[in-house]
Amino acid sequence: xxxxxxxxxxxxxxxxxxxxxxxxxxxxxxxxxxxxxxxxxxxxxxxxxxxxxxxxxxxxxxxxxxxxxxxxxxxxxxxxxxxxxxxxxxxxxxxxxxxxxxxxxxxxxxxxxxxxxxxxxxxxxxxxxxxxxxxxxxxxxxxxxxxxxxxxxxxxxxxxxxxxxxxxxxxxxxxxxxxxxxxxxxxxxxxxxxxxxxxxxxxxxxxxxxxxxxxxxxxxxxxxxxxxxxxxxxxxxxxxxxxxxxxxxxxxxxxxxxxxxxxxxxxxxxxxxxxxxxxxxxxxxxxxxxxxxxxxxxxxxxxxxxxxxxxxxxxxxxxxxxxxxxxxxxxxxxxxxxxxxxxxxxxxxxxxxxxxxxxxxxxxxxxxxxxxxxxxxxxxxxxxxxxxxxxxxxxxxxxxxxxxxxxxxxxxxxxxxxxxxxxxxxxxxxxxxxxxxxxxxxxxxxxxxxxxx
Amino acid sequence: xxxxxxxxxxxxxxxxxxxxxxxxxxxxxxxxxxxxxxxxxxxxxxxxxxxxxxxxxxxxxxxxxxxxxxxxxxxxxxxxxxxxxxxxxxxxxxxxxxxxxxxxxxxxxxxxxxxxxxxxxxxxxxxxxxxxxxxxxxxxxxxxxxxxxxxxxxxxxxxxxxxxxxxxxxxxxxxxxxxxxxxxxxxxxxxxxxxxxxxxxxxxxxxxxxxxxxxxxxxxxxxxxxxxxxxxxxxxxxxxxxxxxxxxxxxxxxxxxxxxxxxxxxxxxxxxxxxxxxxxxxxxxxxxxxxxxxxxxxxxxxxxxxxxxxxxxxxxxxxxxxxxxxxxxxxxxxxxxxxxxxxxxxxxxxxxxxxxxxxxxxxxxxxxxxxxxxxxxxxxxxxxxxxxxxxxxxxxxxxxxxxxxxxxxxxxxxxxxxxxxxxxxxxxxxxxxxxxxxxxxxxxxxxxxxxxx
Numbered sequence: 001x002x003x004x005x006x007x008x009x010x011x012x013x014x015x016x017x018x019x020x021x022x023x024x025x026x027x028x029x030x031x032x033x034x035x036x037x038x039x040x041x042x043x044x045x046x047x048x049x050x051x052x053x054x055x056x057x058x059x060x061x062x063x064x065x066x067x068x069x070x071x072x073x074x075x076x077x078x079x080x081x082x083x084x085x086x087x088x089x090x091x092x093x094x095x096x097x098x099x100x101x102x103x104x105x106x107x108x109x110x111x112x113x114x115x116x117x118x119x120x121x122x123x124x125x126x127x128x129x130x131x132x133x134x135x136x137x138x139x140x141x142x143x144x145x146x147x148x149x150x151x152x153x154x155x156x157x158x159x160x161x162x163x164x165x166x167x168x169x170x171x172x173x174x175x176x177x178x179x180x181x182x183x184x185x186x187x188x189x190x191x192x193x194x195x196x197x198x199x200x201x202x203x204x205x206x207x208x209x210x211x212x213x214x215x216x217x218x219x220x221x222x223x224x225x226x227x228x229x230x231x232x233x234x235x236x237x238x239x240x241x242x243x244x245x246x247x248x249x250x251x252x253x254x255x256x257x258x259x260x261x262x263x264x265x266x267x268x269x270x271x272x273x274x275x276x277x278x279x280x281x282x283x284x285x286x287x288x289x290x291x292x293x294x295x296x297x298x299x300x301x302x303x304x305x306x307x308x309x310x311x312x313x314x315x316x317x318x319x320x321x322x323x324x325x326x327x328x329x330x331x332x333x334x335x336x337x338x339x340x341x342x343x344x345x346x347x348x349x350x351x352x353x354x355x356x357x358x359x360x361x362x363x364x365x366x367x368x369x370x371x372x373x374x375x376x377x378x379x380x381x382x383x384x385x386x387x388x389x390x391x392x393x394x395x396x397x398x399x400x401x402x403x404x405x406x407x408x409x410x411x412x413x414x415x416x417x418x419x420x421x422x423x424x425x426x427x428x429x430x431x432x433x434x435x436x437x438x439x440x441x442x443x444x445x446x447x448x449x450x451x452x453x
Numbered sequence: 454x455x456x457x458x459x460x461x462x463x464x465x466x467x468x469x470x471x472x473x474x475x476x477x478x479x480x481x482x483x484x485x486x487x488x489x490x491x492x493x494x495x496x497x498x499x500x501x502x503x504x505x506x507x508x509x510x511x512x513x514x515x516x517x518x519x520x521x522x523x524x525x526x527x528x529x530x531x532x533x534x535x536x537x538x539x540x541x542x543x544x545x546x547x548x549x550x551x552x553x554x555x556x557x558x559x560x561x562x563x564x565x566x567x568x569x570x571x572x573x574x575x576x577x578x579x580x581x582x583x584x585x586x587x588x589x590x591x592x593x594x595x596x597x598x599x600x601x602x603x604x605x606x607x608x609x610x611x612x613x614x615x616x617x618x619x620x621x622x623x624x625x626x627x628x629x630x631x632x633x634x635x636x637x638x639x640x641x642x643x644x645x646x647x648x649x650x651x652x653x654x655x656x657x658x659x660x661x662x663x664x665x666x667x668x669x670x671x672x673x674x675x676x677x678x679x680x681x682x683x684x685x686x687x688x689x690x691x692x693x694x695x696x697x698x699x700x701x702x703x704x705x706x707x708x709x710x711x712x713x714x715x716x717x718x719x720x721x722x723x724x725x726x727x728x729x730x731x732x733x734x735x736x737x738x739x740x741x742x743x744x745x746x747x748x749x750x751x752x753x754x755x756x757x758x759x760x761x762x763x764x765x766x767x768x769x770x771x772x773x774x775x776x777x778x779x780x781x782x783x784x785x786x787x788x789x790x791x792x793x794x795x796x797x798x799x800x801x802x803x804x805x806x807x808x809x810x811x812x813x814x815x816x817x818x819x820x821x822x823x824x825x826x827x828x829x830x831x832x833x834x835x836x837x838x839x840x841x842x843x844x845x846x847x848x849x850x851x852x853x854x855x856x857x858x859x860x861x862x863x864x865x866x867x868x869x870x871x872x873x874x875x876x877x878x879x880x881x882x883x884x885x886x887x888x889x890x891x892x893x894x895x896x897x898x899x900x901x902x903x904x905x906x
Contacts, residue, residue, distance in 0.1 A: 300777025324753025338723035
């Protein structure tokens with residue numbers, strides 16, 4: 001079995017390959033990459049600079065090179081393509097599906113876009129790409145490819161197979177043939193399995209499945225991903241407002257969308273306010289990180305002002321436990337909010353109301369809170385020379401903070417979700433800053449009460 | 454166009470449906486769910502208790518009911534299935550793919566598993582399920598289904614089509630026919646598209662594609678997901694150690710794996726140490742949340758001990774800024790680590806070394822740090838009556854904390870990754886606790902230096 005997954009990036013090969021580029025040993029490069037999957041060549045090129053990668057790419061078959069360009073991450077690609085002329089870029093796009101071509105053009109500097117589109121040799125492809133550029137990238141229209149196989153309901157299976165033959169070169173993956181009426185409106189689908197099993201003279205209209213799930217061009221990518229995940233689809237036809245079939249979305253693009261959405265959520269949780277990657281410039285990274293840092297800092301300043309105001313009620317030994325109170329509040333808040341975010345994303349349980357939700361969170365908080373408070377009480381008594389009263393204050397305040405942070409952590413994402421804001425935002429510095437301030441207030445409040453008793 | 458995505462859960466329908474269950478209006482229930490996609494019925498049932506859901510399920514066609522059971526989340530399902538007898542469960546499994554059947558049996562109480570397997574009517578299905586139960590759930594063997602269509606390389610296309618006809622009922626989705634030799638070893642694949650286009654008498658051996666990517670049964674689910682994502686596959690054949698084709702993994706299962714892995718990562722980031730959901734019991738939720746809370750609390754106690762030790766070098770007004778220093782350190786640490794985690798997951802850029810990585814992080818930290826320090830300096834001077842010296846101490850300490858936390862946040866996930874530990878762990882309470890303590894040390898260290906000057 002000649003299996004492509006046996007291509008391994010050994011250190012020795014990397015070294016030899018690097019030397020081959022240096023010494024312009026073109027035949028070695030071509031031979032060693034022959035029959036290697038483009039995705040593996042992409043991984044290999046990640047180890048080299050963009051100049052060297054371009055040198056290798058120029059030696060490959062156009063089709064392979066185009067797939068490698070397509071494999072690259074958007075931001076890596078837009079930098080890499082600066083090394084190519086518009087004509088070269090047109091040639092790559094000519095080899096790719098229309099949706100991938102449109103994505104690449106969307107990333108190019110505006111001034112060269114027209115030249116690139118005009119350079120696309122296949123006129124139908126150029127027209128398709130141009131059409132796709134009209135759609136917002138984050139909606140079904142922006143995700144779909146124009147490449148699909150459709151059949152009129154009145155055709156026979158024999159004619160449909162002829163059509164598949166005719167279009168097969170353009171359409172890389174065929175899962176089903178979409179069935180349309182004379183006006184191009186989507187009626188249903190016939191799986192390839194059914195076509196294989198049918199007789200040539202059978203009419204498409206007699207075997208197609210009308211229970212086809214489709215989306216309109218303007219639907220958002222998250223909705224598209226949810227639909228494909230919910231119904232376990234590998235391809236989803238896209239229709240315009242008149243119900244005409246205009247494209248199809250394949251699952252591989254949706255896998256990318258799901259990965260991206262998870263990435264966005266991680267950034268929200270980490271308090272990064274723009275979509276950045278480690279590769280971006282120092283300035284972009286700073287701009288993405290500063291806003292939430294400023295929010296946290298302002299929260300900290302507010303805490304300082306607050307403490308100064310109560311200066312005369314605060315003893316130095318009381319301040320020793322600020323880190324403990326704040327850290328616990330923050331941790332409890334993030335735990336609570338992330339569980340709510342998860343269950344909002346899943347919607348896979350049976351009926352559950354906000355009330356039962358909060359009630360359960362309350363009990364978990366009571367249990368965690370009492371255990372932590374008991375440990376802290378013993379810890380303070382045992383480790384430090386502080387009196388019984390201080391230990392009691394810290395333990396009681398900690399219990400209150402755990403309860404309050406649980407409530408905040410549960411309620412905040414629910415409220416954000418109600419207002420159509422991504423609830424994952426609540427798992428970020430937002431909840432930590434709010435809990436920090438609340439924690440301080442509770443702590444000194446409890447201290448004040450117990451001292452005055 | 455009769456499109457299933459037009460099934461909408463309106464409030465009115467929900468109410469009527471609820472009444473129909475109460476009044477045992479079976480004909481209304483059956484009629485309104487006729488031709489509705491099982492995934493939509495699952496969503497509908499989420500709104501009702503498990504008793505009511507069982508009532509509805511019993512009225513549906515066995516095939517539909519089985520798909521709904523299959524759609525449920527593992528933990529919801531295991532509770533729900535307690536309402537069913539082993540014989541009923543066997544009947545559902547008889548309708549499902551072998552991998553889904555094995556998953557369900559894996560969740561059942563051990564004492565009824567044997568009875569359920571024995572009750573599966575289709576003997577081949579029972580044998581397949583039994584075979585799949587041998588594999589670990591998190592590896593390729595545990596993810597694969599036995600249902601696939603294979604053809605001997607010596608067969609003609611005509612014979613292959615006959616085989617597709619014979620097996621078509623068992624195999625829901627056919628993307629390709631796998632080609633094997635006389636010993637059942639995987640040789641390659643023929644896409645359905647090629648079969649549709651080929652003549653009946655053509656030999657499989659003359660048109661199959663030998664460049665097929667496969668995985669061994671023991672590969673981990675993360676690796677399988679990476680392979681399918683990298684090569685844009687909708688199905689992946691699985692072979693045993695002898696190279697024999699034993700099953701195939703389809704992309705819909707991998708979409709679930711990707712979603713689950715993202716969930717796990719979120720839990721790591723939130724400091725939840727077990728795989729729990731909001732639906733789990735109070736005790737399980739407490740057990741999952743307590744460990745990291747205790748770590749954070751111990752960190753807080755350590756901070757208190759540390760501050761007590763330096764009691765004579767600390768003034769009360771100095772403690773006002775502890776929240777600010779801690780919050781900023783925590784936020785910077787999480788931002789840094791999550792960017793590293795992201796780029797470790799992607800590996801989509803060109804060559805990048807640890808050195809260039811740290812160098813860049815250093816500059817971002819310098820920039821963020823100086824801006825924050827300047828703002829804090831002005832804020833402290835302006836908002837509070839503190840002297841110039843205090844403002845200077847806080848600003849300088851803040852700059853140091855930003856630099857240190859950036860470094861820690863970048864280095865920790867890289868080190869964890871080197872040791873084969875999920876780097877997302879570094880974005881959790883781990884980094885916050887470490888940064889809290891470091892931040893305190895830096896803050897009082899700077900204060901000590903500046904006061905003694």
